[in-house]
Amino acid sequence: MKTLRLILGDQLNINHSWLSKTDDDVVYLMAEMRQETDYVKHHIQKVVAFFLSMRNFATTLKSKNQQVIYFEITDENNPHDLEKLISQIIQQHKISKFEYQLPDEFRLDEQLKSICKNIKIESEVFDTEHFYTTRYELKDFFEAKKMLLMENFYRMMRKKHEVLMRGSQPVGDQWNFDHDNRLKYKGQVPIPDAKIFSKNVADVIAQLEKSEVKTFGNIDEKNFVWPTSREECLVVLDYFCTHLxxxxxxxxxxxxxxxxxxxxxxxxxxxxxxxxxxxEVVDTVVDYYFKNEDDITISQVEGFVRQILGWREYVRGIYWKQMPEYATLNKLENYNKLPNFYWTGKTKMNCMQKAISQSLDEAYAHHIQRLMIIGNFSLLTQMHPDEVDAWYLGVYIDAIEWVELPNVRGMSQYADGGILATKPYVSSGSYINKMSNYCTSCHYSVKDKFGEKACPFNTLYWNFLDEKKEYFANNQRMGMMMNMLKKMNPEELYKIKVKANAIIGDLDSY
Structure with a gap:
């Protein structure tokens, strides 16, 4: 009996149990498909990174004597549709059984279920053997609970997986060192250069152009910097431990x-x-910490572990608990369009110019740039969460819907009405000034609320609170700001709202 096993572009787990042995009756299928390049417009570096990583993975499989069928984007026999592709291979190779790993995106999960109903052979699904949790472990953990607090989930994960624990107690005698992770960088210590790779990707770019794949963003075809093999990824992990x-x-x-x-x-x-x-990432970092406790404080490693063991697993659990309805939520009823500068970086707001230009140049921005600058501005200007979702999903190299959607629609845009976050992550320019040096060289004044040179974040912040005051009337975490809004001079608030409406009506002028 001949078996066909599908490996998707985000399932490049060389340690999966599938691959523990070779079998002449097993064929692995991988494909670069227009179905995946076109469902949202992607950053060119994202497409190149996935294609290179998939090709390297296929090469590794072949070196281990696995049988691999691989379709590049320009292959004449590539149907660019998953159902057509699977049916084609089943027929051509007389396949008796089809197997796949659980996809991490809802749309692919539904598509593969449909495919298995339509094909006339046996099928079976397997876990990806990647995450700490199962799909619905978070759902079960929060069963009958009103609040889906990440901190509670995180502590359970620390205990269950015995990470940074000494018996029943957390290393450092507290669970969370978030308050120690908020320093403004002023050059206190030198920052080592990022670990990058220099690869010529002209051939892949030429294939994308030949196939007329629509992308955006910038790329240096002679110096592609991202890791695209397991070996390179391990080098980056080691570099993080030893230098960062x-x-x-x-x-x-x-x-x-x-x-x-x-x-x-x-x-x-x-x-x-x-x-x-x-x-393996968490274990490597924690092991390095324990070997270097005299040189590294617990707050450094706990903050990193919290992002992966806590937040990453948490948002995945939220995704599978709430889909498919989650992708449609717009609780704050925001309907504005993205301005053109999200695609060009051309704005006089220095923080937005830096964060967006970096995103377009690198296909990367760190979490505060994504949340408290670009996401903050998107929410303050009341952009439609569908538009914000599509931009984030396309622009970042690491953006796959299971992780992007809860982070953007939930935490960043509060479109889920508080399922994921207990309050919206909005701020005036004062927070940006506190955590960065963006404001010192900006066209606008971070101290002004409604003058000609007023920081748009200041104006938009108070306008947003006023526009949504009925929605947040009973939100305890918003109580202080709502009380400040009530005490604001009516004439000053009027000037703020006039200025805010002018900004929102002509965003590309700012």
Whole structure:
């Protein structure tokens, strides 16, 4: 009996049990499809990174004597549709059984279920063997609970998987060191250069152009910097431990005009493509910490572990608990369109110019740039969450819907009405000024609310609170700001609202 096994572009787990042995009756199928390049417009670096990683993975499989059928984007026999592709291979190779790993996107999960109903052979689904949790473990954990607090989930995960634990107690005698992870970077310590790779990707770009795949963003075809093999990903992990971990937590929330990456690991693509597993990343970092406790404080490593063991698993659980309805939520009823500068970076707001231009140049921005600058501005200007979702899903190299959607529609845009976050993550320019040096060289004044040179974040912040005051009337975490809004001079608030409406009506002038 001949078996066909499908491997998707984000299932590059060389340690999967499927691959523990070879079998002449098993064929692996991988394909670069227009179905996947076209369902949203992607950054060119994202497409190139996935294609290169898939090709390297297929080469590794072949080196291990696995049988692989691989379709490149320009292959004349590539149908570019998953159902047609599977049916074609089943017929051509006389396949008796079809197997696949659980996809991490709802649309692919539904498509593969449909495909299995339509084909006339036996089928079976397997776990990806990647995450700490099963799909619905979070759902079960929060069963009958009103609040889906990440902190509760995170503590359970620490205990269950015995990460940074000494018996029943957390290392450092507290669970969360978030308050220690909020330093502004002022050059206190030198930042090592990011670990990058220099690869010529002209051939892949030529294939994309030949296939007329529509992308956006920038790329240096002679110096592609992202890791696209497991070996390169392990090098980045080791580099993070030896050069960046020591100060990661301190400056985790900082931003700086001259530093794109600061002390961030840039391992999210490696994990989201499954070239690295979250467990091996966490174990490697924790082991390095215990061997270097005299040189590295617990707040550095706990902040990193919280992002992966806590937040990453949490948002995946939220995704599968709430889909498909989650992708349609727009609780704040925001309907505005993205301005053109989201695609060009041309704006006089220095923080937005830096964060968006970096996103277009690097296919990367760290979490505070995504949440408290671009996401913050998107919410304050009341953009439609569908538009914001599509931009984030396309622009970032690590963006796959299971992780992008809860982070953007939930945490960033509060479109889920508080399922994921207990309050909207909005701020005036004061927070940006506190955590970065963006404001010092900006066209606008971070101290002004409604004058000609007033920081748009200031104006938009108070306008947003006033526009949504009925919605937040009973939100305890918004109580202080709502009380400040009530006490604001009516004439001042009127000027703010006039200025805010002018900004929202002509965003590309700002």
């Amino acid at each position: 971990l020591k100060h990661f937590g301190d400056y985790e929330d900082a931003s700086h005009t001259d530093e794109k990456f600061l002390f961030h690991s840039r391992l999210s693509f490696a994990m989201n493509s499954k070239m690295l597993s979250p467990k």
